[in-house]
Amino acid sequence: MMQLAVLSGFALAAFAPLFHRWFGDRASFVFAAYPAALALWFLNQLPAVMAGETLVLAMEWVPSLGMSLTFVVDGLSLLFALLVTGIGTLVLIYAGGYLKGHPDLMRFHLAILAFMVSMLGLVLADGLFTLFVFWELTSITSYLLIGFNHTDLEARKSARQGLFVTVAGGLALMAGLAMLGVAGESWSLRELNAMGDVLREHDLYTPLLICLLLGAFTKSAQFPFHFWLPNAMAAPTPVSAYLHSATMVKAGIYLLARLQPSLGGTEMWTVTLSVVGALTMFTGAFLAIRHTNIKKLLAYSTIMALGTLTMLLGIGTEGALIAFVTFLLAHSLYKGSLFMVAGILDHETGTKDVTAMGGLRPLMPITAVVAMVAALSLAGVPPLFGFIGKELMFESVLEASAWRWLVLLLAFSAAILTIAVAAIIALRPFFGQRRQTPRVAHEAPASMLLGPAVLAVLSLVLGLLPVLAGSGLLTAAASAVAGTPVEVKLSLWHGINLPLLMSLVSLALGYLLFKRWDRVRARLALLDPLISRGPEAGYDALMDGVVVVSEWQTRVLQNGYMRNYILVMILTLIALIGNSLLLRHAPQFHIALDVQFHEVVVVGTMVMGALFATISRSRLGAVVSVGIMGFSIALLFILFSAPDLGITQLLVETLTVILLVLVLFRLPRFSSLSTPLERVRDVAVAGSLGGLITLLILTSWSIDQFVPISDYMIANSAPLAHGRNIVNVILVDYRALDTLGEIFVLALAAIGVFAMLKLRAPEKPKKSAPAKENADG
Amino acid sequence: MVKSGTIILNTAARLLMPLQLLFSIFLLLRGHDEPGGGFIAGLVAAGAFTLYLFAFGVSATKEVLRMLDPRDLIGMGLLLGMISVVPAWFMGEAFLTAQWWTIPGIDFKASTPLIFDIGVYLAVLGSVLTMVMTLMEVDKDEP
Numbered sequence: 072m073m074q075l076a077v078l079s080g081f082a083l084a085a086f087a088p089l090f091h092r093w094f095g096d097r098a099s100f101v102f103a104a105y106p107a108a109l110a111l112w113f114l115n116q117l118p119a120v121m122a123g124e125t126l127v128l129a130m131e132w133v134p135s136l137g138m139s140l141t142f143v144v145d146g147l148s149l150l151f152a153l154l155v156t157g158i159g160t161l162v163l164i165y166a167g168g169y170l171k172g173h174p175d176l177m178r179f180h181l182a183i184l185a186f187m188v189s190m191l192g193l194v195l196a197d198g199l200f201t202l203f204v205f206w207e208l209t210s211i212t213s214y215l216l217i218g219f220n221h222t223d224l225e226a227r228k229s230a231r232q233g234l235f236v237t238v239a240g241g242l243a244l245m246a247g248l249a250m251l252g253v254a255g256e257s258w259s260l261r262e263l264n265a266m267g268d269v270l271r272e273h274d275l276y277t278p279l280l281i282c283l284l285l286g287a288f289t290k291s292a293q294f295p296f297h298f299w300l301p302n303a304m305a306a307p308t309p310v311s312a313y314l315h316s317a318t319m320v321k322a323g324i325y326l327l328a329r330l331q332p333s334l335g336g337t338e339m340w341t342v343t344l345s346v347v348g349a350l351t352m353f354t355g356a357f358l359a360i361r362h363t364n365i366k367k368l369l370a371y372s373t374i375m376a377l378g379t380l381t382m383l384l385g386i387g388t389e390g391a392l393i394a395f396v397t398f399l400l401a402h403s404l405y406k407g408s409l410f411m412v413a414g415i416l417d418h419e420t421g422t423k424d425v426t427a428m429g430g431l432r433p434l435m436p437i438t439a440v441v442a443m444v445a446a447l448s449l450a451g452v453p454p455l456f457g458f459i460g461k462e463l464m465f466e467s468v469l470e471a472s473a474w475r476w477l478v479l480l481l482a483f484s485a486a487i488l489t490i491a492v493a494a495i496i497a498l499r500p501f502f503g504q505r506r507q508t509p510r511v512a513h514e515a516p517a518s519m520l521l522g523p524a525v526l527a528v529l530s531l532v533l534g535l536l537p538v539l540a541g542s543g544l545l546t547a548a549a550s551a552v553a554g555t556p557v558e559v560k561l562s563l564w565h566g567i568n569l570p571l572l573m574s575l576v577s578l579a580l581g582y583l584l585f586k587r588w589d590r591v592r593a594r595l596a597l598l599d600p601l602i603s604r605g606p607e608a609g610y611d612a613l614m615d616g617v618v619v620v621s622e623w624q625t626r627v628l629q630n631g632y633m634r635n636y637i638l639v640m641i642l643t644l645i646a647l648i649g650n651s652l653l654l655r656h657a658p659q660f661h662i663a664l665d666v667q668f669h670e671v672v673v674v675g676t677m678v679m680g681a682l683f684a685t686i687s688r689s690r691l692g693a694v695v696s697v698g699i700m701g702f703s704i705a706l707l708f709i710l711f712s713a714p715d716l717g718i719t720q721l722l723v724e725t726l727t728v729i730l731l732v733l734v735l736f737r738l739p740r741f742s743s744l745s746t747p748l749e750r751v752r753d754v755a756v757a758g759s760l761g762g763l764i765t766l767l768i769l770t771s772w773s774i775d776q777f778v779p780i781s782d783y784m785i786a787n788s789a790p791l792a793h794g795r796n797i798v799n800v801i802l803v804d805y806r807a808l809d810t811l812g813e814i815f816v817l818a819l820a821a822i823g824v825f826a827m828l829k830l831r832a833p834e835k836p837k838k839s840a841p842a843k844e845n846a847d848g
Numbered sequence: 849m850v851k852s853g854t855i856i857l858n859t860a861a862r863l864l865m866p867l868q869l870l871f872s873i874f875l876l877l878r879g880h881d882e883p884g885g886g887f888i889a890g891l892v893a894a895g896a897f898t899l900y901l902f903a904f905g906v907s908a909t910k911e912v913l914r915m916l917d918p919r920d921l922i923g924m925g926l927l928l929g930m931i932s933v934v935p936a937w938f939m940g941e942a943f944l945t946a947q948w949w950t951i952p953g954i955d956f957k958a959s960t961p962l963i964f965d966i967g968v969y970l971a972v973l974g975s976v977l978t979m980v981m982t983l984m985e986v987d988k989d990e991p
Contacts, residue, residue: 714883722891726976729898733983793948793957794880802885803961803968807944810964811929814971818922821975825919828986 073128074140076112077195080105080188087181099167099518102180103160106187110156113149120149121543123556127261132201137258142195146547150396151194151325153544158317158407159187161522165411166309168518169418179219183313186212190318194325199248199258206244206290206322210237213319217306229302232610236289236299244286244326250279260329264554267333280334283326284343291323291377294351295606301358301370308414311366312522316373316406321399324380328395332554335387342473344385349474349481351378356488358602360588361595363426365413365496369406372449372492375485376402379464382478384552386471393559394463396548400540401448401460401530408445408526409496412438415519416500421509425495426589430505434512437520439501444527446497448534450490450581451574455534458574459561461486465570483573490581495588537561638753641760648763652770661773670710677703690741694731698724715798861903865912868896876969877962886965890972897973898980906984918977925971932964 083105090098116126126144144152163183170176189208196202211234218230254273255263263270270276287293292300300320304311314320327344334340355374362368376398383395415438417423420431432439444455451461468475468482514520533540538561549557565571584591628639680700687693701724708717745753784797784805794800802810872893879885901909936945948959 715885715888718883718888719891722888722895725895726891729895729980730983733980792946792961793959794961796879796881796883796885798883799879799885799965800961802887803880803964804946807932807961807964810968814926814929814968817975818926818971821922821978822919824979825982828982 073142074130077188077191080184084181084184088177091177096171099163102184103163106156106159110153110160113152113156116144120144120146120547138200139198140201141197143197143261145551147328147551148194150544150548152191154317154403155190158313161525162309162313164518165522168516169309169414182212182215186216193322197260199252203245203248207241209319209322210234210241213314216310216314217303219307226305229305233299233303236296240286240289243282247279247282247286250275254279264332270333271337280339287323287326291320292374293347293381294354297351297354297374298607300374301367304366304370308410308417312407312410316410317403320377327384328552331384331552341385341387345382345471345473345478348378348382348385349478352382352485353481356485359492360488361592364423365416365425366423368492368496369409369413372489373406375489383467386467388470389557390470391467392552393549394467396545397463398460401456404526404530405445405448405457408523411523412442415515419515420512425499428500428506428508429503431512432501435514438515441523441527443497444531446493448530450493454563456530459537461574462565462570465573469569486577487580490578491584494582494585537563641756645760645763648767652767659770659773673703673706858903861899865896865900869893879965886968887972890969893973894976897977901984906981918974918981921970921974925967925974928967929964932960935960
């Protein structure tokens with residue numbers, strides 16, 4: 072029933088408007104109770120999971136297709152679930168202060184709760200289908216959250232960019248998961264993780280890995296897909312603190328970690344992940360120091376952290392996996408805290424530019440302390456938890472097997488740059504000369520301080536007492552990633568060794584960089600033309616290309632002329648049927664003419680009707696002859712004892728007449744618009760389709776490739792479905808899902824007619840206006 | 849464009865419409881065993897209303913329908929179709945598995961396929977009426 076508890080969040084999201092009416096701005100605290108309760112439940116599972124147990128909450132969804140809603144709570148899932156619910160609680164409380172009085176607060180709660188549920192489902196799912204559904208849901212809900220300020224063009228553009236990049240990755244992921252399921256002959260992650268040897272040897276291993284990596288890399292903003300993450304900073308800060316530090320962007324990382332036991336360890340995995348990770352790490356850290364916007368600084372440093380995590384998974388040794396879980400936890404704590412601090416600064420001073428702030432420490436003492444603690448953890452200074460993470464990271468890089476020196480170089484430079492970033496965030500706004508900010512700064516309200524303070528304190532406590540995290544949760548998490556039991560022993564003091572030396576050197580160099588930051592930034596500005604030609608330019612070119620292609624195909628294929636649509640559809644049909652009928656299976660049939668006289672008469676009438684309709688020179692004549700054809704078909708149905716079809720055909724014909732009566736007088740004068748050449752073309756197209764369908768029917772009549780299912784349906788319609796009218800039983804029972812789809816199509820058609828006739832847009836003064844709006848709106 | 853009909857049409861429509869509607873319900877209910885069913889019945893019912901439309905025009909037909917906008921009928925139909933899925937879920941069976949109950953006393957067999965068929969009936973009726981009435985109203989708007 073845990074599933075229902077998690078999914079009930081969707082219901083809570085749906086009722087968000089109601090809660091807002093009841094509780095007003097205090098609704099945030101009500102909503103925060105939901106993740107808080109779940110967090111308590113997960114904490115309650117901690118002892119069992121720490122003892123090495125895996126909690127399996129089985130629940131069926133569509134068993135006939137192998138879909139299950141089963142949730143699995145092992146170390147890795149639990150770590151993520153605790154982050155999602157724990158930070159979620161803090162972020163909801165924080166958002167209550169940050170967005171206080173915002174007219175759209177309700178919409179924010181709706182989207183963020185839906186996101187929370189999706190993210191939880193993603194990290195708990197055992198079935199590949201469930202995983203994918205929740206994965207896509209996080210993409211959609213995060214689109215709504217990034218574009219929260221929907222009147223802002225920039226926010227809309229960024230939201231769309233994030234959506235396109237992650238959903239394109241999602242498409243690759245779908246292909247990858249499908250291949251994974253086929254290769255492992257299972258749709259359960261638990262079962263797949265137990266058969267790593269089979270999967271790694273499988274022929275599909277390379278393509279499926281490529282697809283899965285594409286999905287994970289786009290979601291987790293790995294190079295060269297990193298550009299959407301900084302742009303996503305258009306979101307309100309609580310969203311960034313939640314989605315872009317601890318949860319959504321780590322979904323890709325989660326997937327990689329989850330698949331580590333089944334797919335990891337090959338050369339392809341090791342090389343791709345460690346090199347891409349190291350590149351991402353360096354790119355993020357390098358691009359960070361170019362910016363003065365505090366949120367962009369944090370976003371790029373998040374990219375650096377995501378790169379680190381990927382790299383550690385790529386290295387894949389036991390030490391690296393321990394470093395992975397430690398760094399993951401450390402990063403979530405300090406980055407969540409720092410984002411919330413950035414939000415406080417923005418909220419209280421009215422600017423996001425760190426160079427415009429200064430000397431804020433006396434005005435906001437608590438914020439200053441919180442920022443300092445979190446930034447020290449980001450920089451990896453003892454005795455904070457971030458230091459342990461960084462030490463372990465250096466240790467693992469030193470034992471990397473693939474491309475060690477490149478990876479080491481990139482990781483070391485990234486560490487230096489990160490220290491500079493941490494110093495910029497923690498020192499620039501709070502120390503130095505007091506600067507005039509757009510708003511007069513003062514300390515933030517308690518609801519906004521709670522979140523960052525709790526996370527910063529956790530960073531400190533876990534740093535001082537690493538055994539708290541290490542012995543329990545992280546051991547279980549690392550074991551889940553490794554697939555075999557791993558013991559995590561964390562300590563602050565590792566003795567004097569190479570990693571410590573690297574830490575000290577990077578600290579010194581990083582501080583130096585911070586001191587010369589303004590000069591370095593000016594120097595780096597020279598690189599701007601080069602950077603503007605980075606992957607984002609490729610994305611823009613691609614999107615422009617999509618617009619051009621869709622304009623072209625609309626002009627050619629969907630130009631608004633009915634005859635054109637019909638022509639395109641029929642030609643497609645001819646190509647598809649012709650291909651499989653004539654080229655792939657040779658048509659084979661034997662004609663055995665066994666027809667009665669009255670049947671010939673009916674068919675003859677039908678043919679005559681069709682012929683006359685095409686050559687008639689009056690509209691009414693054509694309508695009547697089409698009607699004749701329709702009624703002959705109905706007659707044919709009745710002759711071959713299909714009364715239901717006959718009745719339906721009759722009624723549809725009647726309806727057609729009614730509709731024609733209604734439109735007939737509104738049509739322009741009947742005239743022949745086709746040139747003789749076009750008429751020849753039309754005859755050829757119509758003739759080939761008719762011939763092809765005849766051939767198809769004759770062929771399907773003469774060969775029995777499959778046992779017909781109609782026997783089963785006839786035999787079982789009365790005993791199983793309690794109905795003697797098989798047509799109806801098929802419609803409402805056997806194939807009810809199809810019928811459901813059909814009535815939806817029918818409803819859409821009706822709404823389409825209504826919309827086209829009733830809701831006509833007022834005439835636009837200029838023709839070019841709508842096209843441009845589509846291109847960027 | 850479409851004017852109110854002649855006396856013959858008016859009288860016929862007034863008499864035929866209830867009969868047609870009754871017939872459509874008859875077709876709907878017997879559909880599981882004999883020719884009929886939601887789709888056919890929906891078309892017959894739509895025919896009934898269309899006849900009335902031709903005879904008396906849009907506003908009179910709207911009065912007959914009272915509060916019901918044909919578009920609401922579509923929604924109700926789709927909703928019924930979806931709801932008929934739920935009982936199987938509660939019984940722990942696969943999606944869309946038919947459930948049968950006998951209502952005691954009148955010995956009437958109720959089932960989810962019947963609910964589903966009623967949904968089809970309403971959706972078809974609503975869709976056709978929406979199309980026809982929209983077309984007629986547009987006629988009225990633009991001379």
